[in-house]
Amino acid sequence: MSQPMIEASGVRKSFGALEVLRGVDLVVNRGDVACLIGPSGSGKSTFLRCINHLEQHDAGRLTVDGQLVGYEQRGTALYELNDRQICAERSQIGMVFQRFNLFAHLTALENVTLGPINVRGETPTSARERAMELLRSVGLADKAQNYPSQLSGGQQQRVAIARALAMEPKLMLFDEPTSALDPELVGEVLDAMKQLALNGMTMVVVTHEMGFAREVANQLFFLDEGVVQESGHPRDVLVNPKTDRLSNFLSKVL
Amino acid sequence: MQTNGDEPLKVVPVRHFSRWLAAVVVGILVAMTAHTLVSRIPTGEQICRTVVDGAGHHVRRCHEALQWRFSWDVVGRYLADFNIIKGLGMTLVLTVLTMVIGITLGALVAIMRLSSSRLLSGPAWLFTWFFRGTPVYVQLLFWFNIAAIFPTLDIGIPFGPAVWHIDAVNLFTPFTAALVALGLNEGAYMSEIVRGGIVAVDEGQVEAANSLGLTRFQTLKLVVLPQAMRVIIPPTGNEVISMLKTSSLASAVAVVEVLKAAQNIYSATYEVIPLLIVASLWYLLVTTILSIGQYYVERHFSKGSLRTVPLTPRQRLARDIQGVAGKFRTQRGVRV
Numbered sequence: 001m002s003q004p005m006i007e008a009s010g011v012r013k014s015f016g017a018l019e020v021l022r023g024v025d026l027v028v029n030r031g032d033v034a035c036l037i038g039p040s041g042s043g044k045s046t047f048l049r050c051i052n053h054l055e056q057h058d059a060g061r062l063t064v065d066g067q068l069v070g071y072e073q074r075g076t077a078l079y080e081l082n083d084r085q086i087c088a089e090r091s092q093i094g095m096v097f098q099r100f101n102l103f104a105h106l107t108a109l110e111n112v113t114l115g116p117i118n119v120r121g122e123t124p125t126s127a128r129e130r131a132m133e134l135l136r137s138v139g140l141a142d143k144a145q146n147y148p149s150q151l152s153g154g155q156q157q158r159v160a161i162a163r164a165l166a167m168e169p170k171l172m173l174f175d176e177p178t179s180a181l182d183p184e185l186v187g188e189v190l191d192a193m194k195q196l197a198l199n200g201m202t203m204v205v206v207t208h209e210m211g212f213a214r215e216v217a218n219q220l221f222f223l224d225e226g227v228v229q230e231s232g233h234p235r236d237v238l239v240n241p242k243t244d245r246l247s248n249f250l251s252k253v254l
Numbered sequence: 255m256q257t258n259g260d261e262p263l264k265v266v267p268v269r270h271f272s273r274w275l276a277a278v279v280v281g282i283l284v285a286m287t288a289h290t291l292v293s294r295i296p297t298g299e300q301i302c303r304t305v306v307d308g309a310g311h312h313v314r315r316c317h318e319a320l321q322w323r324f325s326w327d328v329v330g331r332y333l334a335d336f337n338i339i340k341g342l343g344m345t346l347v348l349t350v351l352t353m354v355i356g357i358t359l360g361a362l363v364a365i366m367r368l369s370s371s372r373l374l375s376g377p378a379w380l381f382t383w384f385f386r387g388t389p390v391y392v393q394l395l396f397w398f399n400i401a402a403i404f405p406t407l408d409i410g411i412p413f414g415p416a417v418w419h420i421d422a423v424n425l426f427t428p429f430t431a432a433l434v435a436l437g438l439n440e441g442a443y444m445s446e447i448v449r450g451g452i453v454a455v456d457e458g459q460v461e462a463a464n465s466l467g468l469t470r471f472q473t474l475k476l477v478v479l480p481q482a483m484r485v486i487i488p489p490t491g492n493e494v495i496s497m498l499k500t501s502s503l504a505s506a507v508a509v510v511e512v513l514k515a516a517q518n519i520y521s522a523t524y525e526v527i528p529l530l531i532v533a534s535l536w537y538l539l540v541t542t543i544l545s546i547g548q549y550y551v552e553r554h555f556s557k558g559s560l561r562t563v564p565l566t567p568r569q570r571l572a573r574d575i576q577g578v579a580g581k582f583r584t585q586r587g588v589r590v
Contacts, residue, residue, distance in 0.1 A: 101458035160462075
């Protein structure tokens with residue numbers, strides 16, 4: 001068995017007096033599609049943001065591909081990484097946000113090429129070529145020259161997926177990618193994600209889309225009050241919840 | 255449109271009587287102003303000439319000599335005067351240089367102010383507090399007289415020996431004093447403008463940039479500042495226009511910019527009002543040009559934030575003419 005992609009043990013995070021993560025333990029293997037579900041405020045988005053160091057966890061051990069996130073261990077001491085090292089870690093982890101967060105002053109194409117040109121040092125020509133390829137794969141080749149404000153929510157989110165993929169990440173994080181979309185636009189984004197899963201991408205998805213979780217995910221983690229309460233294959237977890245909390249939660253969202 | 259059987263009902267627009275009344279009052283005031291501008295007043299002299307009347311007699315006819323109330327002839331004479339143009343050049347140089355200093359300093363102070371380190375944000379706050387909190391005129395006089403407390407300036411190791419030194423009187427000429435005073439003052443205002451622009455950029459943009467692996471500097475340069483520009487540009491345009499006029503304060507420390515050039519002339523000729531008009535006309539001209547430039551720069555930076563780019567004035571004029579023409583056509587009952 002190769003090294004897991006994500007390994008978390010006892011990950012804690014507080015915002016002031018509020019402890020959001022109270023010791024999260026989970027393992028995501030290479031090629032897994034893991035869904036994090038749970039009520040709002042359960043800490044699932046915060047945990048996702050800890051994985052690429054948008055939030056810094058206070059305690060516990062969190063590794064991506066065997067490397068500590070945000071720290072380097074030398075002997076018994078943990079050294080905080082500097083800006084450049086953190087950027088190098090992040091550049092290998094793609095992230096898709098609930099509110100898309102496309103760069104408003106750049107066209108769809110420029111959004112996708114920004115990272116490859118400035119972080120990976122690709123030539124503009126090859127970056128543009130790959131970006132067009134990626135936009136085509138999410139069905140948006142004809143929108144390459146449009147600004148985000150000229151795109152629908154579903155189109156923006158698909159550009160955001162292409163933008164993350166342009167960095168050729170080894171791991172993709174999705175933070176409620178369909179929550180800000182009109183219902184009729186959810187399908188197109190889920191389809192793009194499904195395609196990605198079929199291609200073997202390791203994915204961690206914070207979602208309320210139980211259908212997607214059941215159909216695409218092979219790992220489900222139920223978070224509540226900052227702790228993983230239940231986990232396993234969605235088939236088992238969703239059908240036979242072991243805890244009252246989960247059956248309670250499922251009765252509300254299903 | 256509502257119909258009454260087959261006949262379309264006539265639509266009667268609302269009559270704005272108060273608006274008409276106000277327009278009449280304003281119209282009269284405008285006419286009075288225009289009349290004053292072109293009015294002539296007697297000079298007190300008589301202009302006489304001898305003419306031959308119908309009976310063959312030579313008659314002396316006199317009338318009072320008149321002159322423009324605003325001495326437009328004098329204005330015209332000095333408008334392109336060499337010294338005035340030279341002063342205008344100084345005004346422009348002062349404006350450009352102080353704005354360059356102000357914007358650079360402002361960006362620096364704004365970024366310091368937003369730093370999470372108190373050691374950087376504190377001094378940045380103090381800088382803005384001080385230079386915004388005292389009148390620019392006082393600051394100008396202060397720098398002009400700085401030699402009184404720092405007779406010499408030394409460059410060397412802090413608190414240690416000096417490597418190089420210069421007399422402050424030589425360094426702080428009227429020009430440099432004006433440059434430093436106006437530049438520092440402008441820096442304080444610009445820092446608030448730049449800070450406002452940076453703060454206005456959605457935090458999600460920074461997070462997205464971070465998640466791609468852009469460094470903090472790259473995020474600032476490629477993502478935050480280009481978007482902050484949309485917020486920064488309009489007030490900066492105002493600052494440039496404002497600085498053009500504020501630079502006239504430099505006349506107080508003997509910098510010969512356009513106002514001082516005008517003063518130099520009228521102190522000899524006593525044609526005070528015409529020369530102030532000359533200076534004002536130049537300020538108006540440059541301000542107009544700057545405003546036009548500002549419009550196009552704003553249009554450029556609105557890219558991506560508006561679905562459609564605003565029309566240029568020429569495009570707008572074409573549209574308005576078409577609109578008015580269309581109105582007349584429909585009123586005559588022709589479908590368009």
